[in-house]
Structure formats: C-alpha cells, structure tokens
Amino acid sequence: MLGRLYMIIPVTFSTRVSSSQWKAYTDPEGLNLQSPSIFISSPASASVGCYKFQLSVFTKDGQQKCAFGKFILLCNPWCNEDAVYIPFEDQREEYVQNDSGLLFMGTAANLVSRPWSFDQYEPGILETCLNVLQASPQHQSNSKVDYLSRNNPVYISRIVSAMINCEDDRGVLKGNWSGNFKEGVTPSMWTGSGEILRQWAQSGFSPVKYGQCWVFAAVMCTVMRVLGIPCRVVTNFNSAHDTNGNLVIEEYYSETGLKLNNSKDSIWNFHLWVECWMTRPDLGSGMDGWQVLDPTPQERSAGVFCCGPAPVKAVRDRRIDLLYDIPFVYAEVNAAVQTIIVSQGRVHSLSKDTERVGSLICTKAVGFPRLQNITGDYKCIKSPTSTLSSRSSTISEDSTIRRASSSKGVLVFLTLKKTPIAGEPIRFTVKVMNKHHVTKMMKVHLNAQAKEYHHTLSNTFWEDHGVIQLAPMEVKVLHQQILPAQYQGMVGENLVNLAVVLVDMASQEHALASKEFNITNPQLTIQIADEDSIVPDKEQMATVAFTNPFSQPVSGVLTVAGAGLIQGKVHFRMLPLHPGKRVERRITFTPSMVGTKMLQASLSLAENNSSIRGFKMFFVNRA
Incomplete structure (x- = not known):
C-alpha cells in the first residue's frame, strides 16, 4: 500500500522475480512452517515512497491471520533497468x-x-x-x-x-x-x-x-x-x-x-x-x-x-x-x-x-x-587546454586584449603579480601601449571595489588617479599595490573588482581593463595521528592547527564536525592569537562505518566576521 493505492500479490513458490511487476514468494527448499520467510520484489519502475504492507495467511478452515509492517522504497542506481542506473x-x-x-x-x-x-x-x-x-x-x-x-x-x-x-x-x-x-x-x-x-x-x-x-x-x-x-x-x-x-x-x-x-x-x-x-x-x-x-x-x-x-x-x-x-x-x-x-x-x-x-x-x-573540469560537456571550447591554470590565464588575457583593443591605438593591460593572499599587499601592474605615431597625454584612473559573488557592488575602498605621457609607440608599465590595511575589511566572502580606465586628453577616447579576484584566506590544517589504521568503532585522534597571518591579533570560535565521525559539532573558544603565532586543538572521533569520510573545521573570526576553513578526507577501512 502506498497511500490509498494498493496491490494484492499472491505468494508463490516460484523464486523467479520479474523486473516489470510486483512479486512475492517463499522458498520451498528452506520453508520453516514455524517461521517462514516471505520475499517481496518490486518492479524497476515502482514509485518512491514509504509503503505499508499486510501479510494475510488463510488456513484450510478459513481462518485468517495478518501481520503488518512497512518499508521505504527508493530509486536503485545499481539496477540496470532502473531509470537512474549508473554503470560504474x-x-x-x-x-x-x-x-x-x-x-x-x-x-x-x-x-x-x-x-x-x-x-x-x-x-x-x-x-x-x-x-x-x-x-x-x-x-x-x-x-x-x-x-x-x-x-x-x-x-x-x-x-x-x-x-x-x-x-x-x-x-x-x-x-x-x-x-x-x-x-x-x-x-x-x-x-x-x-x-x-x-x-x-x-x-x-x-x-x-x-x-x-x-x-x-x-x-x-x-x-x-x-x-x-x-x-x-x-x-x-x-x-x-x-x-x-x-x-x-x-x-x-x-x-x-x-x-x-x-x-x-x-x-x-x-x-x-x-x-x-x-x-x-x-x-x-x-x-x-x-x-x-x-x-x-x-x-x-x-x-x-x-x-x-x-x-x-x-x-x-x-x-x-x-x-x-x-x-x-x-x-x-x-x-x-x-x-x-x-x-x-x-x-x-x-x-x-x-x-x-x-x-x-x-x-x-x-x-x-x-x-573535475566539465566545461567541455556544456560548450564547445575553442582552444582546450590541459590544466586549470593555463586555461584561466588564457581566458583572462584574451578578455583583457579584447576589451582594450577598442581604444583605437592605446592598449591597457591589468595583471596581478601573484594570487592575492590575506595579510600581504595586492601587487599588480598596469601596462600601457601607445600604438600611435604621436605623443599622447593620458589620464589614468584606478579603482578597487568590494563585491559579493552575486554582483552586488560596494563603494570604492581604494583608488588612484594620475596623468602619464606616452611617446610615439612607447610602452609603459606602472607598478601598483594595495596594502593590507586598505583592504582588510574585504577578507572573508567578498571579492574585489579592480579596474583601470585610460582617457586620451586630446580625443577623449577611453580604454578599460578590469579584473575580478578573490583574496586567499589562510587555512586550518588537520592531521590524523594514525591515518592508515582508521577502522569503525575505534576512537581516533586528530589535531586542528591555525597560524595567524594577519597583522593584528584574532580570536573566535573553532567548530569541528564530521558525518559518521562526530555526533553533532565540537566547539572551542579561541583566545586572542597574536600575529605569527600558532594554536592547536586535539579532538577525538569514532567512525561508525566504512568508506570515505571527511573531518571539517571552521574558525569564525570575531574581528572581521569571516570564517577560515580546513578539511581532511580519509578512508575508513574494514576492521
């Protein structure tokens, strides 16, 4: 019975099951009249849900005895006739x-x-x-x-x-x-x-x-x-x-x-x-x-x-x-x-x-x-590359070239010197090329805004403006940096939108290059004492560690969790940790089942309303 829907299935001695209809049988070879086993098999197309069942036994003199129970039926990706069968x-x-x-x-x-x-x-x-x-x-x-x-x-x-x-x-x-x-x-x-x-x-x-x-x-x-x-x-x-x-x-x-x-x-x-x-x-x-x-x-x-x-x-x-x-x-x-x-x-x-x-x-x-890069499953990639880093740099460079090339002879490129890391200056270069055969006076406007991933932009948190002179066919490289004190409110979930606009003071032509990037937060590290001998129902020890990379002390709450490893969550309050100092916390966990498991930790910082995370994946072996 599924809700008010029901089906009556006679119990047979034939153990041959059908993938297209419900079947119930008992095995005549191993039949124990005191405690018989009844097997129910469902068709591959049965509906998902919580079923009730009623087992009725009729004696020769017409008496009826009933047993009641329930079971939950799910899709079956192991069954090759199920619509969700996945073969590996x-x-x-x-x-x-x-x-x-x-x-x-x-x-x-x-x-x-x-x-x-x-x-x-x-x-x-x-x-x-x-x-x-x-x-x-x-x-x-x-x-x-x-x-x-x-x-x-x-x-x-x-x-x-x-x-x-x-x-x-x-x-x-x-x-x-x-x-x-x-x-x-x-x-x-x-x-x-x-x-x-x-x-x-x-x-x-x-x-x-x-x-x-x-x-x-x-x-x-x-x-x-x-x-x-x-x-x-x-x-x-x-x-x-x-x-x-x-x-x-x-x-x-x-x-x-x-x-x-x-x-x-x-x-x-x-x-x-x-x-x-x-x-x-x-x-x-x-x-x-x-x-x-x-x-x-x-x-x-x-x-x-x-x-x-x-x-x-x-x-x-x-x-x-x-x-x-x-x-x-x-x-x-x-x-x-x-x-x-x-x-x-x-x-x-x-x-x-x-x-x-x-x-x-x-x-x-x-x-x-x-x-796993699955971009090619969604779209035809014109110039497929083997690694993420080369693909990313190709994209950003192509985009910059295309955006800059519309300025009729003055090109501008914006390049990060390295991946921005919390607590370090954001260093970048602005490369300007004058392809004209005449000298150009150019206004240079630099602007950095915090933004959230879903497009919401905040006000400018850093800017710089100036004027440069470019001789005919000259290339100039401007070196810039944004100091940690200038962006420290950005660390966390926010990203940065950085843009440079060049304005030709004579013709009023504009050129633009922009880049959106995130600042890499520090990570928590998790180490497990004896990683190769993790088995179910045996207590294990792990160490969660954090080193403060910021220029000011930080404090907060450390939370450790793991499905099938820890009941609920474990919380530790972290006292102010000075710059460059390290703190460690030991925790115990007991795996409940075999398979790949993950221990994860997050540190919620009180100072800038952000979280620092870490995780450790490992395999729980059979005992």
Missing part, C-alpha cells in the same frame, strides 16, 4: 553513497574548495527527505497522481528542485542576498545539510533562514542521494543571469573606473547547481545522462521557481526546443559580455567578450578531493 561502481560510491564533498567557489583563477557534509546517513534524514515529497503542493492537492508519478525521476527532480526553496510552497530554505541575516543564519556559516533538514522538519516545515546558491544546491544533492538518484554539485564560474534573453550582459563603468549597478542583467562570479543522472524517455535516448537542476529561485519554470531537468547534452547542442529550461541554462554558460563606459552623458562601448561567461564549469572528481 566508483560513480555510485561518489554520487550516491558519499556523505561529504567539496563545493568550488571563489574565482576560476583562484578556486576555493569549501567542505560540505551531505549527512544522508544521519538519524532522521531519510524520513525528512521523504517529507520533502509529502509536503509538496503536488502531493497535497492530489496524492494519488503524485504517488503514481513518483516512478519517474524527471518528475521527482522537478518536485525537489521547487521544494528546496520556499517561494511557492513549504520549501526547505529561504533565500537572502541582502547582507542582513539577523533573523537567521548567515549562509556562509552552514557546514552541512543535516542541520538544515532537521530544523525544517522540527519546525513543522517552516523555511530555514537563510540560503544562497551553494546551500540550495548542496541540500538538494543530499535529498537526491537519499532518494537513490545519483547527484553531484556543479559550479559555473562567471554565471550569467540574462533577464531579457538576448544572450548579452551589459556591464557599465564610470570614467574613473567605478563599476555601476546600471543593468538588470548580472554575472555571478560563481553559481552552483546540481546534476542528476537519469534517462530521458520523454526526449529520446540521446538526452540520457546528466541533467541540470537548479533549486536557487531565479526564474519561474511552468509558473514555479524551479529549473530543470535540462540535459547537459541539450545545453551543449543548444536544443532550446526541448524540456526543461534549456534556454536559461544555455545563457548562464554562453552569454557575451559588453562593457560600456558612461562619461559626461556619453556612452563609450567597448567590444564584446565571448569567453568570460562559463569560463570554467567543474565538480568534485570521483574518489579524490580535487576538481
């Missing part, structure tokens, strides 16, 4: 069984690997994930149709995509990009899905405050893995939100290099969604495989804030005639960027950049704590 064991281990992972953030040139605990084996999480389906408007309005539709992972995934956000229903998470999180938890403070799903269930399905894209994606990944649907979290760097559908994102700058909030379109430095693995009989076999699903509420799909499943193959081939939401996802990875300078009421347009959006699309590699 290491992929099933990664995309279904793994209860921890990495979310990639920051920028394509300076990735941040954020640990996340999916928590699918934690107490109560299975039941809560089933309640995501039960609380949906589709189930509430017509439970019979909902139950019958749950044999289709396409249907299930659309329900979950809508239910992770709460815009149209009693969904799990409330989104907030305002910067004011007083009524809830700052999105960057979450470390796993379990606490969010538990809070949602315990509150009677009131939305948990607050989420942003990586939180929505990670929680959806948990729910899908619990339901047996292979799922992975994907990051799209420089993700376009094309509101008018013209595949062009306009970005505006002032004459002094200030980036302006003039456009309804936007580019997020990174955006996270999920991919789920399934067949698409509704579209044809060519569209089977990974499907994009995005639970972050951005655009409505069939009147509801959800997105997908959009076949990755359809996005790559621009099959915008197919279901679901392919045009929106296509724009997220393919839109062009047009940069415009607004000066004294005049518009100076600088040529389009077709490489920046979707510059890197990646997910966690199977079995290893590193990224």
Whole structure:
C-alpha cells in the first residue's frame, strides 16, 4: 500500500522475480512452517515512497491471520533497468553513497574548495527527505497522481528542485542576498545539510533562514542521494543571469573606473547547481545522462521557481526546443559580455567578450578531493587546454586584449603579480601601449571595489588617479599595490573588482581593463595521528592547527564536525592569537562505518566576521 493505492500479490513458490511487476514468494527448499520467510520484489519502475504492507495467511478452515509492517522504497542506481542506473561502481560510491564533498567557489583563477557534509546517513534524514515529497503542493492537492508519478525521476527532480526553496510552497530554505541575516543564519556559516533538514522538519516545515546558491544546491544533492538518484554539485564560474534573453550582459563603468549597478542583467562570479543522472524517455535516448537542476529561485519554470531537468547534452547542442529550461541554462554558460563606459552623458562601448561567461564549469572528481573540469560537456571550447591554470590565464588575457583593443591605438593591460593572499599587499601592474605615431597625454584612473559573488557592488575602498605621457609607440608599465590595511575589511566572502580606465586628453577616447579576484584566506590544517589504521568503532585522534597571518591579533570560535565521525559539532573558544603565532586543538572521533569520510573545521573570526576553513578526507577501512 502506498497511500490509498494498493496491490494484492499472491505468494508463490516460484523464486523467479520479474523486473516489470510486483512479486512475492517463499522458498520451498528452506520453508520453516514455524517461521517462514516471505520475499517481496518490486518492479524497476515502482514509485518512491514509504509503503505499508499486510501479510494475510488463510488456513484450510478459513481462518485468517495478518501481520503488518512497512518499508521505504527508493530509486536503485545499481539496477540496470532502473531509470537512474549508473554503470560504474566508483560513480555510485561518489554520487550516491558519499556523505561529504567539496563545493568550488571563489574565482576560476583562484578556486576555493569549501567542505560540505551531505549527512544522508544521519538519524532522521531519510524520513525528512521523504517529507520533502509529502509536503509538496503536488502531493497535497492530489496524492494519488503524485504517488503514481513518483516512478519517474524527471518528475521527482522537478518536485525537489521547487521544494528546496520556499517561494511557492513549504520549501526547505529561504533565500537572502541582502547582507542582513539577523533573523537567521548567515549562509556562509552552514557546514552541512543535516542541520538544515532537521530544523525544517522540527519546525513543522517552516523555511530555514537563510540560503544562497551553494546551500540550495548542496541540500538538494543530499535529498537526491537519499532518494537513490545519483547527484553531484556543479559550479559555473562567471554565471550569467540574462533577464531579457538576448544572450548579452551589459556591464557599465564610470570614467574613473567605478563599476555601476546600471543593468538588470548580472554575472555571478560563481553559481552552483546540481546534476542528476537519469534517462530521458520523454526526449529520446540521446538526452540520457546528466541533467541540470537548479533549486536557487531565479526564474519561474511552468509558473514555479524551479529549473530543470535540462540535459547537459541539450545545453551543449543548444536544443532550446526541448524540456526543461534549456534556454536559461544555455545563457548562464554562453552569454557575451559588453562593457560600456558612461562619461559626461556619453556612452563609450567597448567590444564584446565571448569567453568570460562559463569560463570554467567543474565538480568534485570521483574518489579524490580535487576538481573535475566539465566545461567541455556544456560548450564547445575553442582552444582546450590541459590544466586549470593555463586555461584561466588564457581566458583572462584574451578578455583583457579584447576589451582594450577598442581604444583605437592605446592598449591597457591589468595583471596581478601573484594570487592575492590575506595579510600581504595586492601587487599588480598596469601596462600601457601607445600604438600611435604621436605623443599622447593620458589620464589614468584606478579603482578597487568590494563585491559579493552575486554582483552586488560596494563603494570604492581604494583608488588612484594620475596623468602619464606616452611617446610615439612607447610602452609603459606602472607598478601598483594595495596594502593590507586598505583592504582588510574585504577578507572573508567578498571579492574585489579592480579596474583601470585610460582617457586620451586630446580625443577623449577611453580604454578599460578590469579584473575580478578573490583574496586567499589562510587555512586550518588537520592531521590524523594514525591515518592508515582508521577502522569503525575505534576512537581516533586528530589535531586542528591555525597560524595567524594577519597583522593584528584574532580570536573566535573553532567548530569541528564530521558525518559518521562526530555526533553533532565540537566547539572551542579561541583566545586572542597574536600575529605569527600558532594554536592547536586535539579532538577525538569514532567512525561508525566504512568508506570515505571527511573531518571539517571552521574558525569564525570575531574581528572581521569571516570564517577560515580546513578539511581532511580519509578512508575508513574494514576492521
């Protein structure tokens, strides 16, 4: 019985099961009349849900005896007739069984690997994930149709995509990009899905405050893995939100290099969604495989804030005639960027950049704590390169050349000398080339703004202005730096938008180069005493360490967690730690099961409202 739906299955002595219908049998060879075993097998297309069953036994004289029970039926990626069958064991281990992972953030040139605990084996999480389906408007309005539709992972995934956000229903998470999180938890403070799903269930399905894209994606990944649907979290760097559908994102700058909030379109430095693995009989076999699903509420799909499943193959081939939401996802990875300078009421347009959006699309590699570049699955890459670093530098250099070349003879290039690190000066060069055969007097405007990954810009925190003279065909290199004291408020989740504008004082022609980057935070280090002999149910020791790289003392709270390793979280208060000093904390943990596990730690700094993180992945062996 599934809700009010039921089926009567006679128990036979035939042990041959069917993949297309329910079957119940008892083994005549090993039949124990005092304690018989009854086996029930489900068809590969059975609906997901919590089933009740009633076993009735009739005696020859007509007496009836009954037993009652229940079981939970999930999708089965190990069954080759199931719509979510994924053929490799290491992929099933990664995309279904793994209860921890990495979310990639920051920028394509300076990735941040954020640990996340999916928590699918934690107490109560299975039941809560089933309640995501039960609380949906589709189930509430017509439970019979909902139950019958749950044999289709396409249907299930659309329900979950809508239910992770709460815009149209009693969904799990409330989104907030305002910067004011007083009524809830700052999105960057979450470390796993379990606490969010538990809070949602315990509150009677009131939305948990607050989420942003990586939180929505990670929680959806948990729910899908619990339901047996292979799922992975994907990051799209420089993700376009094309509101008018013209595949062009306009970005505006002032004459002094200030980036302006003039456009309804936007580019997020990174955006996270999920991919789920399934067949698409509704579209044809060519569209089977990974499907994009995005639970972050951005655009409505069939009147509801959800997105997908959009076949990755359809996005790559621009099959915008197919279901679901392919045009929106296509724009997220393919839109062009047009940069415009607004000066004294005049518009100076600088040529389009077709490489920046979707510059890197990646997910966690199977079995290893590193990224897998899947950009080529989404788009045709004109000049594929073998490494992330070369690809990133090629993109940024190409973009700069294209943007600069529109200034009719004066080129400007903006280059970071090295990856910016918290506590060190940000050093960069401005290279100016005069391709004219006449001397040029140029105004030089430099501007640095803090920005959040989702396009919100703050005021200028550093600027520099001057005038340079360029002889015919001369090349000048200006060396600049931003000191730690000038950017210290930026350390944390923020990024920096750095721009240089050149203005020809004679012709009033403009040239612009810009770069967005994140500042690398220090990391916590985690060491395990005897890493090669970790087995279930045996207490282990780990050491979490932090060295203060900042120029001032820092203090805060250290939190250590690990699904299947530690019950709940362990907290330590850290007293003020002076610059250059190191602190260590020892913790114990006891693994509960075999497999890849992750210990993660975060240090919330009181001084600048940011978090420093660290993680350690290891394998728990059989005893």
